[in-house]
Amino acid sequence: MILLEPAATNRYGGWREDWLAATDEPVLEPDLPIVDAHHHLWHLNANRYLLDEWLGDVASGHAVRASVFVQCGAFYRGHGPDTLRPVGETEFVNGVAAMTASGAYGDHLACAGIVGFADLTLGEAVEDVLTAHLAAGGGRFRGIRHAAAWDAAEAVHNSSSNPPPGLYRDPTFRRGFARLAALGLSFDAWLYQFQLADLLDLARAFPAATIVVDHVGGIVGIGPYAGRHAEFFPAWRAAMRELAGCANVQVKLGGLGMKLGGFGFETGARAPGSDALAERWRPYVETCIEAFGAERCLFESNFPVDKHACSYRVLWNAFKRLAAGASAAEKAALFHDTAARVYRLELPQAG
Numbered sequence: 001m002i003l004l005e006p007a008a009t010n011r012y013g014g015w016r017e018d019w020l021a022a023t024d025e026p027v028l029e030p031d032l033p034i035v036d037a038h039h040h041l042w043h044l045n046a047n048r049y050l051l052d053e054w055l056g057d058v059a060s061g062h063a064v065r066a067s068v069f070v071q072c073g074a075f076y077r078g079h080g081p082d083t084l085r086p087v088g089e090t091e092f093v094n095g096v097a098a099m100t101a102s103g104a105y106g107d108h109l110a111c112a113g114i115v116g117f118a119d120l121t122l123g124e125a126v127e128d129v130l131t132a133h134l135a136a137g138g139g140r141f142r143g144i145r146h147a148a149a150w151d152a153a154e155a156v157h158n159s160s161s162n163p164p165p166g167l168y169r170d171p172t173f174r175r176g177f178a179r180l181a182a183l184g185l186s187f188d189a190w191l192y193q194f195q196l197a198d199l200l201d202l203a204r205a206f207p208a209a210t211i212v213v214d215h216v217g218g219i220v221g222i223g224p225y226a227g228r229h230a231e232f233f234p235a236w237r238a239a240m241r242e243l244a245g246c247a248n249v250q251v252k253l254g255g256l257g258m259k260l261g262g263f264g265f266e267t268g269a270r271a272p273g274s275d276a277l278a279e280r281w282r283p284y285v286e287t288c289i290e291a292f293g294a295e296r297c298l299f300e301s302n303f304p305v306d307k308h309a310c311s312y313r314v315l316w317n318a319f320k321r322l323a324a325g326a327s328a329a330e331k332a333a334l335f336h337d338t339a340a341r342v343y344r345l346e347l348p349q350a351g
Contacts, residue, residue, distance in 0.1 A: 015307040023271040027061035028320040035339040036067040038300030042074040049304040060313035066109040069093045071117040071145050086117040087132045094138040113142045113343035115188050120146045120176030127179045142343045143186035155223025168198040186210040192218040196239035203246040215255025216284045221262020237287050244291035251288050253299045256281045257306030265309040274317035285322045294330040298339045
């Protein structure tokens with residue numbers, strides 16, 4: 001049984017609020033409805049990012065109507081079978097979702113969709129864990145993320161689930177994976193750009209499964225890969241284009257503010273503006289939109305992890321700059337509709 005390490009380790013905390021606040025700019029397209037397709041909540045010692053912190057970021061001026069929570073090892077059960085301890089995260093997040101659904105915090109619906117963790121290497125036995133998540137999710141539980149992010153380089157942190165290389169090709173993992181589609185659940189894939197062939201093989205083997213690729217396919221630019229974005233870009237682009245050939249695969253546009261990506265924004269004397277972010281991220285975002293189409297792309301904040309690079313307001317301004325040439329229908333898909341459809345969110349009509 002795999003139990004995740006706590007997500008809120010030092011490598012994910014330590015953002016600087018004063019540094020972020022020093023770079024401010026007007027909100028672009030403030031009335032454009034947004035579903036933030038990917039964020040986390042956690043609390044470990046001084047590293048706190050819970051509802052208050054989340055609502056503080058969401059109150060940025062952007063029209064973020066709802067969000068999707070994605071697993072991060074937070075608030076696992078402290079007792080009971082190891083296999084069921086991750087269900088505690090769903091119980092916690094569903095409580096947060098219920099708080100905002102009450103209307104006491106405004107119109108924003110936090111965690112309207114919940115993506116949890118279950119160890120798919122349990123094989124068929126994982127169904128008991130999945131049904132427990134569904135029972136705990138209050139009608140909001142939508143899928144599983146079991147990360148495969150692994151690299152031989154010591155400087156590149158592997159996923160907190162400590163996956164072996166080639167996890168998505170493992171036969172036992174795939175027997176567990178097969179239970180997702182049977183229960184109507186989606187799968188979030190988190191892996192590094194050098195592993196995308198494994199995901200392609202998985203997607204082809206399970207064409208009925210809904211798969212969402214996190215963080216534009218896991219760009220790595222640290223350790224032995226530092227300063228080599230241009231060298232590795234063609235292979236990443238080719239792999240993403242192949243994945244786009246699988247109609248069951250969607251891709252999240254974001255995650256590029258992580259230190260892992262090696263863009264180095266967090267090291268600047270001043271937090272970047274949205275124009276600088278858009279310029280650096282454009283090749284990755286435009287490649288994904290061109291390959292998958294707006295109807296299979298979802299913008300995500302990946303907060304608070306990407307908070308190392310920029311504020312929430314600046315982040316969504318950068319995304320709006322990247323989508324500036326899109327039609328109204330394409331913008332609706334990229335910022336709201338694709339996420340609402342993929343995660344089957346129950347949202348009130350905009351008006």
